[in-house]
Amino acid sequence: MSDRRTTPATDRIALERLRGAVDRPAYTAGRPATVIAPVVDLCAAPDGPRERQLLFGAPVTAVDTEGAWTFVEARDDGYCGWLNSGTLAEGLPPATHRVAVPATHVYHHPDIKNGEVMSLSLGARLAVTGTEGRFACLSGGGFVPLVHLSDQPAGDPVEVAELLLGTPYLWGGNSRSGIDCSGLAQTALRACGRNCPGDSDQQFAAMSHEVPLAEIQRGDLLFWRGHVAMATGPDRMIHANGHTMSVAYEGITAALTRIESAGDGAFLGVRRP
Known part of the structure; x- marks a missing residue:
């Protein structure tokens, strides 16, 4: 099926x-x-x-x-x-830049005191046609601070995920306003130019490079049934989770014990993207 x-x-x-x-x-x-x-x-x-x-x-x-x-x-x-x-x-030009900070604003004019049009989240994509002072000019109108944009992929998905620390947990969320576990993993990997499916079961199935837990490295993904986290090092991970209702750090050993004792889902293993 x-x-x-x-x-x-x-x-x-x-x-x-x-x-x-x-x-x-x-x-x-x-x-x-x-x-x-x-x-x-x-x-x-x-x-x-x-x-x-x-x-x-x-x-x-x-x-x-x-x-x-x-x-x-x-x-x-x-x-x-x-x-x-x-x-x-329809008919819009392709994006040239991405928002590379947790969030930014689109302004009516290249002036931070002149009122904003909308707020954009990390990972939003923009078609930039030029610059005016410290601002990028957008194809559809509006201006965004240049310092908030990048035209190159990020280098470290963990650093990207850490930009969203404290973001509230939201089931199915993919933005700075609210994000879930698989949304965080996808946002971090996509910012680095890596393909990543949207849901944790799809991510687990797509990543065939299995890693023993004892050999876990920064950027590896830990999977439970219905949950995914990203290792920041051999003993700590970052994840959007319903326990703290936010994007937060947690010790890997502590998380394994907590999730098992709560019966929230079996640990499936570690995958290297």
Whole structure:
């Protein structure tokens, strides 16, 4: 059975590449689009529960529409779901930069005292057309402090994850406003130019380089059933977790004991991305 989360098809229509593999009344090439909201929920059904989130600048392929909702496939990781159609735009230029700090603001003018348009999270992507003083000029209008942007991938996923320390835990979250365990791992790895699926079970399945717990290194991922954390060293990890309801450090031995005693899920092992 195909995984609904990564099958770009509704009951009515599927992407053309699924013809012959998925039976639907109609098929489409899809329409390229870009997320233009700071953060948007990717839902299991129109107006349904959140499964993941997409950030400003995320490229998607629009597959189907129903009322005010559009079914999309995220082009970064193939995750599929419904989002509000008003959060999408077509025909935008490709992103050139990413937000490389926990959060930033888009301003009306290149002046921090002149009012902001919106706030953007770590990992949001922007099309920069030039600079004005200490600000980047955006293709759709607005200005962002240059010091908050980068046009190069980060070098250390642990350093990226640490930027989000203290961020509140949010199931399915992918932003500075709220993030979950797999969202943190994906954000950290993607900032470094590495592919990473959206949910922890997908991440575990995608990473075949198994590492003994005694040989764990910085940047390795620890997996439990339904949970993932990132090692910051041989005896400590960082994770978004429901225990502290935040992104926090925790000793690896202490976490193994705590999670086992709570019965929250079996430890599956360590994987090196």
